Amino acid sequence: MNYTDTALTDIPLIREVIFYEETDSTNARAKDLIRAGAEGGTLVAADMQTAGRGRLGRSFSSPSGEGIYMSLILKPELSPDRFSMLTILAAMAIARAFEALYDLKADIKWPNDILVNNKKTVGILTEGVLPDHVIIGIGINVNNREFPDSLVNAGSLLLETGQPQDRGTLLYTVLSGFSELYARFLSSQDLSFITEEYNRRLIHMDKEIFVIPFDRTMDSADPYALSTEGLSPVLCRGIEKSGALMVEDTAGHISFLNSGEVSVRFL
Ligand code: BTN
Numbered sequence: 001m002n003y004t005d006t007a008l009t010d011i012p013l014i015r016e017v018i019f020y021e022e023t024d025s026t027n028a029r030a031k032d033l034i035r036a037g038a039e040g041g042t043l044v045a046a047d048m049q050t051a052g053r054g055r056l057g058r059s060f061s062s063p064s065g066e067g068i069y070m071s072l073i074l075k076p077e078l079s080p081d082r083f084s085m086l087t088i089l090a091a092m093a094i095a096r097a098f099e100a101l102y103d104l105k106a107d108i109k110w111p112n113d114i115l116v117n118n119k120k121t122v123g124i125l126t127e128g129v130l131p132d133h134v135i136i137g138i139g140i141n142v143n144n145r146e147f148p149d150s151l152v153n154a155g156s157l158l159l160e161t162g163q164p165q166d167r168g169t170l171l172y173t174v175l176s177g178f179s180e181l182y183a184r185f186l187s188s189q190d191l192s193f194i195t196e197e198y199n200r201r202l203i204h205m206d207k208e209i210f211v212i213p214f215d216r217t218m219d220s221a222d223p224y225a226l227s228t229e230g231l232s233p234v235l236c237r238g239i240e241k242s243g244a245l246m247v248e249d250t251a252g253h254i255s256f257l258n259s260g261e262v263s264v265r266f267l
Contacts, residue, residue: 013179
């Protein structure tokens with residue numbers, strides 16, 4: 001079903017929408033489109049993905065008719081070392097949409113997951129295609145009733161609100177919100193205008209978390225099942241204006257985590 005039939009090109013950021021009933025991964029399609037000369041503002045969406053991809057090489061379950069699977073191609077006036085800040089903007093737009101449409105509290109797990117009632121409901125995969133393009137890939141579990149056994153912590157809007165939700169309305173609301181945040185971000189070039197709200201939405205704000213080094217993040221297909229053995233907890237102090245996560249150790253020493261290097265797990 002084509003859930004992109006809402007007036008998406010009315011949104012300032014969206015120039016063109018390409019919809020697939022079925023594809024391997026909308027991020028992969030977006031990469032091909034960039035190589036073929038696609039402009040910023042092209043949105044690729046699918047009803048199902050046969051090889052949906054997550055962060056750190058994981059897969060993203062993408063059954064037909066249930067979720068939103070989309071990739072937005074952007075060509076921002078932004079140096080590539082700032083591309084990961086776009087994940088923060090996307091998470092914020094989605095959290096706001098959940099609240100506005102369903103009155104749901106959406107908690108952000110830095111950097112790229114959104115949880116509702118502690119269940120992962122959204123994943124974001126931002127990929128730079130150098131030198132100047134970036135793809136924001138977003139997967140939202142909307143009307144899923146069940147998940148593969150390997151996903152210990154997945155949830156959907158249907159399961160959390162108790163009723164099926166309209167994918168078109170949600171897609172439109174997320175993209176309009178993102179478009180506004182993006183315009184503001186391009187003029188400020190940092191995240192200072194949303195850090196306070198973002199940190200309020202952070203599920204692990206001021207709580208103890210474990211910082212799991214990159215080499216250990218491959219130990220499990222599900223990051224929520226990673227072992228924290230041998231690691232000491234640190235306190236999460238929220239993001240700063242670059243999107244880096246500030247953590248405080250027991251001696252009160254603050255360090256800054258970049259999303260490409262670590263995963264975090266809260267207690
Ligand atoms: C994660 O949970 O680690 C990120 C998941 C991102 C999934 C989306 S679905 C649309 C886009 N296409 C993909 O193959 N992945 C992203």
